[in-house]
Amino acid sequence: MVANNKSDRTAILNAIRQHEVSDVELPDLNADWIEYDSPLEQFVQSLESVGGRVVRLESLDQLGQELEKLDSFATAKVRCSLVAGQGSPTFELNQVDDPHDLEDIDFALLSAELGVAENGAVWMTDDGVRHRAVFFIAQHLGVLLSASQIVSNLHQAYQRLESSTAFGLFMSGPSKTADIEQSLVIGAHGARSLTLFLLP
Amino acid sequence: MHAIEHAKEAKEFIESRGRATWHDSALWFVRAKRDKAAQSLPEWEILRETASQIKQHTASRLADYLEKFEANATRLGATVHWAATADEHNRIVMEILQKHGAKKVVKSKSMLTEECHLNPDLEAAGIEVVDTDLGERIVQLRQEPPSHIVLPAIHIKKAEVGEVFHQHLGTDAGADDPDYLTEAARQHLREKFCAADAGITGVNFAVAETGEFVVCTNEGNADLGTSLPPVHIACMGIEKLIPRQKDLGVFLRLLARSATGQPITTYSSHFRGPRSGCELHIILVDNGRSSILGREDFRRSLNCIRCGACMNTCPVYRRSGGHSYGTTVPGPIGSILAPARDPGQHHSLPFACSLCGSCTDVCPVKIDLHHQLLTMRGEVKKAGHLPALKRWGMWAMGIVLRRNWLYGFLGSVGRKLLPLIPRPLIYNRMNMWGRQRELPQTPAKSFRQLYRERYGRK
Ligand code: SF4
Numbered sequence A: 001m002v003a004n005n006k007s008d009r010t011a012i013l014n015a016i017r018q019h020e021v022s023d024v025e026l027p028d029l030n031a032d033w034i035e036y037d038s039p040l041e042q043f044v045q046s047l048e049s050v051g052g053r054v055v056r057l058e059s060l061d062q063l064g065q066e067l068e069k070l071d072s073f074a075t076a077k078v079r080c081s082l083v084a085g086q087g088s089p090t091f092e093l094n095q096v097d098d099p100h101d102l103e104d105i106d107f108a109l110l111s112a113e114l115g116v117a118e119n120g121a122v123w124m125t126d127d128g129v130r131h132r133a134v135f136f137i138a139q140h141l142g143v144l145l146s147a148s149q150i151v152s153n154l155h156q157a158y159q160r161l162e163s164s165t166a167f168g169l170f171m172s173g174p175s176k177t178a179d180i181e182q183s184l185v186i187g188a189h190g191a192r193s194l195t196l197f198l199l200p
Numbered sequence B: 001m002h003a004i005e006h007a008k009e010a011k012e013f014i015e016s017r018g019r020a021t022w023h024d025s026a027l028w029f030v031r032a033k034r035d036k037a038a039q040s041l042p043e044w045e046i047l048r049e050t051a052s053q054i055k056q057h058t059a060s061r062l063a064d065y066l067e068k069f070e071a072n073a074t075r076l077g078a079t080v081h082w083a084a085t086a087d088e089h090n091r092i093v094m095e096i097l098q099k100h101g102a103k104k105v106v107k108s109k110s111m112l113t114e115e116c117h118l119n120p121d122l123e124a125a126g127i128e129v130v131d132t133d134l135g136e137r138i139v140q141l142r143q144e145p146p147s148h149i150v151l152p153a154i155h156i157k158k159a160e161v162g163e164v165f166h167q168h169l170g171t172d173a174g175a176d177d178p179d180y181l182t183e184a185a186r187q188h189l190r191e192k193f194c195a196a197d198a199g200i201t202g203v204n205f206a207v208a209e210t211g212e213f214v215v216c217t218n219e220g221n222a223d224l225g226t227s228l229p230p231v232h233i234a235c236m237g238i239e240k241l242i243p244r245q246k247d248l249g250v251f252l253r254l255l256a257r258s259a260t261g262q263p264i265t266t267y268s269s270h271f272r273g274p275r276s277g278c279e280l281h282i283i284l285v286d287n288g289r290s291s292i293l294g295r296e297d298f299r300r301s302l303n304c305i306r307c308g309a310c311m312n313t314c315p316v317y318r319r320s321g322g323h324s325y326g327t328t329v330p331g332p333i334g335s336i337l338a339p340a341r342d343p344g345q346h347h348s349l350p351f352a353c354s355l356c357g358s359c360t361d362v363c364p365v366k367i368d369l370h371h372q373l374l375t376m377r378g379e380v381k382k383a384g385h386l387p388a389l390k391r392w393g394m395w396a397m398g399i400v401l402r403r404n405w406l407y408g409f410l411g412s413v414g415r416k417l418l419p420l421i422p423r424p425l426i427y428n429r430m431n432m433w434g435r436q437r438e439l440p441q442t443p444a445k446s447f448r449q450l451y452r453e454r455y456g457r458k
Helices: A006-017 A039-049 A060-069 A099-104 A154-160 B006-015 B017-039 B044-060 B062-075 B086-099 B111-115 B118-124 B134-141 B158-169 B178-195 B221-227 B247-259 B289-293 B299-303 B309-313 B315-320 B331-341 B358-362 B369-382 B388-402 B404-420 B447-455
Strands: A053-056 A079-081 A107-111 A114-116 A121-125 A140-146 A167-171 A193-199 B079-083 B104-107 B128-131 B198-201 B205-207 B213-217 B231-237 B267-271 B279-285
Touching (some): A006 B289, A039 A193, A121 A154, A154 B247, B062 B079, B079 B086, B086 B118, B086 B231, B104 B118, B104 B221, B134 B158, B205 B247, B213 B231, B289 B331, B309 B331, B309 B358, B331 B358
Parallel strands (some): A079 A107, A140 A193
Antiparallel strands (some): A114 A121
């Protein structure tokens, strides 16, 4: 689509180009960024410090019974899952046309590609996910991550990302706010809780 | 509009002693968290330096990068618009909304739309705009602007939030528990998200090489607000650009740590084109930025990633409150950006500063804030905006400080005379320094006398 305001475009670009701005080289980002002895342990610590919970699994078979132990899962009326064969879904995300239909999802089981030790964030994309609203609208989240996919820092994370999906996000713990007198409250607009299931 | 006098505007805030102290310590608490987060990374200083270089590099070929971004974003299916002024920006937003017949809009925190005064324009056209960040919603319901760029409601006490929620959201009278109030806001805003016809967001970083942009929030409001309605309008200043996707690693590591001491915001969403069947509009806004780019002394103020750290650490901001600046962006960085754009209206701001340099120390992109503030004072004087009292005072000081003998002489006269002068002659309207404080006791001997006595003539 072509934008309609051509003259503003030219005006802005000309206004910028008329200034000589001294050149500074673009740095290469090859510094000694932090590496943890155990990225896994650091990841767990970081995620817990931002309000997430971590459950370690020995294999995928355990997931079902660990999910059942979660109150948020056990009491969920509407469940949705992006992990094939898991999470006993009552709602098929990719079957609905309108994202507003996701409004009542109580629990969503998601799967992450990558975890970042320094900040407890996981990387997820809308690859095969018809409605990205699921990341934000579900009351509670479970996220599946394989421990082998944990890197120390964000630089390493970006090296591994492919930018081919329309949407991707780093999510670090459940949603939160401290806008009322700096008191931390978990559960602002997004998930009220985030439980990370860690596969070996 | 009349010129804003920072000291005058701050007066009311300071007069309530308890509030100023409370505000001061609330922000210092955030500053302390920032320190802890920064110290947790051995490479902190390298990160800052790298970020600064990336931003300066981008500024040196901004037009090229903007064109590249436009091409890549368009390739991803977004529509890119250009707005030279705030008015043009608002006009474009309006046009998009009207095209879709949008009547209800949810907006996530965007200092740019504040700067452009978008809300009143939309409301005048009969469009409901709801600010969805909790802090922003609080100030919106109170019909006031945010007082901080990251913590919009930092000046408001929980009892006052309770009051405004009781009035507008029907929470229990007198309730002030943050958990309870946040839950009420969640319910209230869920309805707004679900009913919205369009979502407006700001942009934290836009990547030239890929055409994507990143929005960072803790609450998830930008994300919820753009994943339900069919239209997403993203408004960004032209300085938000960075060259490569991997540069995001540098900036996302710095942003939240500097802002609130978190290792990263809860959500860092990467938008690469519209949702299928939906529209994504990106508006690139100049509104005075290109002219700041042309001023070498102030150019680096465009590096700003709006983390708020310079505000949290500023002794003047902490004690005078964000509203006293009368600008969208308050604090040290605002005291450069605002007078750079309109010196006539904002000339008092660079003087709301003790030149302590703390802002420069914490700035994640290494803007030489206090140097720029000092330089801006000179600009204000050159442009003839200094108030007469300050001008005469500076002129007289200049004469005295240039003459060693006169300085020594006046000092000795002062030491003898000051204790004898009747109070009203010292504590009057002319002497601003005597307003809320007592002058110190005059010593019997000057420093020079004491020094001479102790170390001899030299
Ligand atoms: S000037 Fe620096 S410290 Fe202040 S808000 Fe901008 S980036 Fe943060």
